[in-house]
Amino acid sequence: MNKRLLISILALGWALTPLLIAAGPRPNILVILADDLGYGDVGVHGSRVVPTPHLDALAASGVRCTSGYVTAPICAPSRAGFITGRYQTRFGFEHNPRVGDENKLGLPAGQQTLADHLRTAGYATGLVGKWHLGFSPAYLPQTRGFDDYFGFLVAMHNFILEREAAPKFEAAYSRNMIYRGRERQKISGYTTDLFTDEALAFMDRQGEKPWFLYLAYNAVHTPLEILSTYGDRVPAEITDPDRRGYLSLLIGLDDNIGRIRTHLRETGREKNTLIFFFSDNGGAGRKPFLSYNTGNNAPLRGDKGQVLEGGIRVPFFVSWPGTLPAGANYDKPVISLDIAATAIAAAGGVTPPDLDGKNLIPFLTGEKKGHPHDTLHWRLGPQRATRSGNWKLVDWRNFAAKSQSGWELYDLLADVGEKNNLAARHPAVVAELAQAWERWNEKNIAPRWQGSSTEDPTAPEFRPNPKKSPATSRTVPR
Numbered sequence: 001m002n003k004r005l006l007i008s009i010l011a012l013g014w015a016l017t018p019l020l021i022a023a024g025p026r027p028n029i030l031v032i033l034a035d036d037l038g039y040g041d042v043g044v045h046g047s048r049v050v051p052t053p054h055l056d057a058l059a060a061s062g063v064r065c066t067s068g069y070v071t072a073p074i075c076a077p078s079r080a081g082f083i084t085g086r087y088q089t090r091f092g093f094e095h096n097p098r099v100g101d102e103n104k105l106g107l108p109a110g111q112q113t114l115a116d117h118l119r120t121a122g123y124a125t126g127l128v129g130k131w132h133l134g135f136s137p138a139y140l141p142q143t144r145g146f147d148d149y150f151g152f153l154v155a156m157h158n159f160i161l162e163r164e165a166a167p168k169f170e171a172a173y174s175r176n177m178i179y180r181g182r183e184r185q186k187i188s189g190y191t192t193d194l195f196t197d198e199a200l201a202f203m204d205r206q207g208e209k210p211w212f213l214y215l216a217y218n219a220v221h222t223p224l225e226i227l228s229t230y231g232d233r234v235p236a237e238i239t240d241p242d243r244r245g246y247l248s249l250l251i252g253l254d255d256n257i258g259r260i261r262t263h264l265r266e267t268g269r270e271k272n273t274l275i276f277f278f279s280d281n282g283g284a285g286r287k288p289f290l291s292y293n294t295g296n297n298a299p300l301r302g303d304k305g306q307v308l309e310g311g312i313r314v315p316f317f318v319s320w321p322g323t324l325p326a327g328a329n330y331d332k333p334v335i336s337l338d339i340a341a342t343a344i345a346a347a348g349g350v351t352p353p354d355l356d357g358k359n360l361i362p363f364l365t366g367e368k369k370g371h372p373h374d375t376l377h378w379r380l381g382p383q384r385a386t387r388s389g390n391w392k393l394v395d396w397r398n399f400a401a402k403s404q405s406g407w408e409l410y411d412l413l414a415d416v417g418e419k420n421n422l423a424a425r426h427p428a429v430v431a432e433l434a435q436a437w438e439r440w441n442e443k444n445i446a447p448r449w450q451g452s453s454t455e456d457p458t459a460p461e462f463r464p465n466p467k468k469s470p471a472t473s474r475t476v477p478r
């Protein structure tokens with residue numbers, strides 16, 4: 001080797017060494033998303049209906065954020081907020097892509113995703129599962145920062161796949177339309193199991209390279225298909241077929257969370273993987289509204305689609321063994337927007353100035369004592385909400401009456417179920433928080449599209465479809 005070149009290489013190595021030591025190994029980042037999972041349906045939140053030992057163990061391995069929020073009570077806007085780290089109303093992604101026009105709609109091209117940022121930081125990036133942020137070529141995951149993709153593109157998908165069955169690509173609900181990369185693949189199996197298989201294979205492909213995996217299960221969204229492997233474990237005393245379907249999906253999800261964590265442990269990655277688990281919105285517990293799945297948000301009030309706590313406060317766990325405390329609870333409000341800021345900081349990446357989230361690590365370790373956020377805000381059509389400290393100011397949608405509540409004020413520390421409206425007693429607090437919401441709203445733009453008449457109860461002409469969400473029991477060999 002040329003002597004001068006050798007000296008240059010040695011000098012470069014010497015110059016970089018302190019930097020690498022100071023930075024330490026960069027963690028893998030795993031975001032596991034459940035779909036429409038109720039706050040009250042996991043064991044650590046008090047459910048005794050079916051055990052969720054693996055979700056409970058994941059929570060116990062790190063910090064359970066008991067006031068963990070998402071940015072919208074419906075699927076796609078919530079995912080747009082999480083994946084960009086920005087309030088989705090900043091860029092007009094306020095509603096689910098409208099049925100029939102979805103091929104024209106998606107995450108605006110100017111918005112960078114967490115995958116973009118982590119890829120720039122040198123991470124391998126993968127998405128397994130549901131996308132729902134656009135399904136024309138310009139919007140596909142591979143154009144939005146993901147090296148690898150396996151999953152489906154739209155709002156919902158059947159769980160039980162059959163290689164020989166005819167595929168159907170409907171506007172919102174697809175059947176047997178699983179993509180690997182840009183190609184559709186004929187495949188048999190159960191999506192929750194298959195997505196885990198793909199997730200483990202993705203991890204194992206990366207060698208020593210740090211990776212970011214977004215694992216977006218379709219459990220426990222409708223359709224409430226029952227695979228006997230899991231359905232047989234639902235207690236016999238539960239007779240409602242829809243509830244049995246939902247719980248079968250939950251058991252499948254829980255088992256697969258166990259598979260993920262076992263694999264991380266067995267491959268020596270446990271301490272070097274930062275895991276976030278959350279649900280994209282609350283359970284859909286009211287018939288016939290919004291893909292009703294029997295989800296239980298107790299003790300919270302409200303459901304998917306509403307900015308009451310039941311729609312936006314979700315199971316939210318952060319685990320990083322050795323770095324974050326284990327078995328801890330954190331009750332100060334945090335939000336899915338924080339995941340991007342936290343992940344980029346942990347990866348040693350460059351945090352863009354326009355992110356709305358905060359790096360949670362110093363808060364969750366106790367290094368920082370204050371609140372990560374002075375205020376959090378929500379807007380979905382006519383619905384509005386602000387959280388500040390213990391106060392929640394909310395103007396929510398009554399779907400049955402097709403009316404807005406007007407501003408109501410709740411003290412969530414004393415009244416997490418939002419039962420006792422204190423607006424009349426504290427007009428100054430109402431005025432102050434309403435002003436804070438208006439100031440935040442000044443930076444939002446008009447929705448790029450409106451909600452669907454059959455799927456979005458905030459749409460003016462909303463007509464719910466009572467035939468949705470039938471539970472079906474089927475057996476597929478493993």
Ligand SMILES: [Ca+2]
Pocket residue numbers: 035036074075221280281
């Ligand atoms: Ca959802």
